[in-house]
Amino acid sequence: xxxxxxxxxxxxxxxxxxxxxxxKKRKVAGYARVSTDHEEQATSYAAQVNYYTNxxxxxxxxxxxxxxxxxxxxxxxxxHRDGFNQMIADALAGKIDLIITKSVSRFARNTVDSLxxxxxxxxxxxxxxxxxxxxxxxxxxxxxLLTIMSSLAQEESxxxxxxxxxxxxxxxxxxxxxxxxSRFLGYAKDSDGKLVIVPEQAKTVKLIYKLFLExxxxxxxxxxxxxxGLKTPAGKDKWSSTTVLSILKNEKYKGDALLQKCYTVDxxxxxxxxxxxxxxxxx
Numbered sequence: 052x053x054x055x056x057x058x059x060x061x062x063x064x065x066x067x068x069x070x071x072x073x074x075k076k077r078k079v080a081g082y083a084r085v086s087t088d089h090e091e092q093a094t095s096y097a098a099q100v101n102y103y104t105n106x107x108x109x110x111x112x113x114x115x116x117x118x119x120x121x122x123x124x125x126x127x128x129x130x131h132r133d134g135f136n137q138m139i140a141d142a143l144a145g146k147i148d149l150i151i152t153k154s155v156s157r158f159a160r161n162t163v164d165s166l167x168x169x170x171x172x173x174x175x176x177x178x179x180x181x182x183x184x185x186x187x188x189x190x191x192x193x194x195x196l197l198t199i200m201s202s203l204a205q206e207e208s209x210x211x212x213x214x215x216x217x218x219x220x221x222x223x224x225x226x227x228x229x230x231x232x233s234r235f236l237g238y239a240k241d242s243d244g245k246l247v248i249v250p251e252q253a254k255t256v257k258l259i260y261k262l263f264l265e266x267x268x269x270x271x272x273x274x275x276x277x278x279x280g281l282k283t284p285a286g287k288d289k290w291s292s293t294t295v296l297s298i299l300k301n302e303k304y305k306g307d308a309l310l311q312k313c314y315t316v317d318x319x320x321x322x323x324x325x326x327x328x329x330x331x332x333x334x
Contacts, residue, residue, distance in 0.1 A: 078116040079107045082138055082152040085122055096122050103151060116147045139168060142177045154183035155197065169197060236284040236298060255281050259298055269295040 081103030085096040100118055107115045119138035141147055150172070152158050158165060158181065169179060169188050179188045186196050237256040241247045255276070262272045269292035276283075276290040283294055298304070 076112055076114040077148040078146060079110070079113040079149045079151060080116040080138060080142070080147045081107055081118045082135065082150055082158065083118065083120040084132070084135070084152075084157050096120070099153060099157075107151065113149075117141070139172070142172060143175055148177060150177065150179045152179070152181060155181050155186070166198060234284040235303070237304070256298060256304065259295060260304075263299055268292075269299070 083096060083099035083103060100120060104118050107113055119134045121132045121134040142150065172179060173188060237249055237252040238246050239249050259272055262275060272295045273290035273292045283290055
């Protein structure tokens with residue numbers, strides 16, 4: 052006698068009309084960032100993009116929600132990171148359930164920014180996974196580990212900033228001054244890296260100072276230079292009063308270099324300050 056097999060249908064959720072054992076795919080996005088535009092970093096950037104795109108798409112329980120990125124942007128704050136900010140906005144709008152990135156330092160080197168962003172995401176049931184440190188933010192230990200790693204990333208950023216500052220000051224102390232030679236009218240750099248006078252351009256510089264000493268305004272000088280067909284430092288035909296003023300105020304034409312006219316006072320906010328430091332003779 053053949054038995055009759057009865058199939059018991061899955062229980063249906065009355066709210067979603069789907070089986071109760073139905074597992075919704077998580078909408079997963081990747082985030083990639085490199086902080087410089089050096090060739091080796093560009094390679095790293097492309098590798099991150101390819102890796103996370105393929106990694107997310109390879110999971111059957113995940114739905115690819117996009118790849119967000121910032122190239123050549125610092126992570127000390129999130130203010131100017133368009134890709135990052137768009138990702139967070141999309142996540143809060145319900146388009147992303149999980150964000151995957153290489154490491155805590157790729158996400159943010161600012162401890163406050165990192166933790167505040169993670170907490171905001173957690174409030175909206177959005178998780179982050181940092182692959183290098185193996186940190187899942189929904190894990191009970193996630194926030195503790197994230198706080199420690201974010202602090203280390205911020206300290207590393209501070210150390211880099213101090214080393215760069217020291218390097219600049221050491222070059223200043225050695226009398227090594229850098230110039231924007233392409234915009235430094237009247238001078239060029241020789242094969243030894245020393246300043247040399249460009250005779251034709253020097254005539255233009257002398258004319259500017261001569262006209263100014265004769266009482267002409269910067270606007271009038273600009274009109275006269277344009278009329279005579281003389282080229283600006285940028286190689287343009289039309290002069291502006293601003294360009295004339297910048298030449299008149301450039302201390303390098305008297306053989307001095309004013310160092311650190313503008314410097315960064317906070318490595319996190321990138322806030323800059325104008326300040327006169329001291330002169331070094333360059334002639």
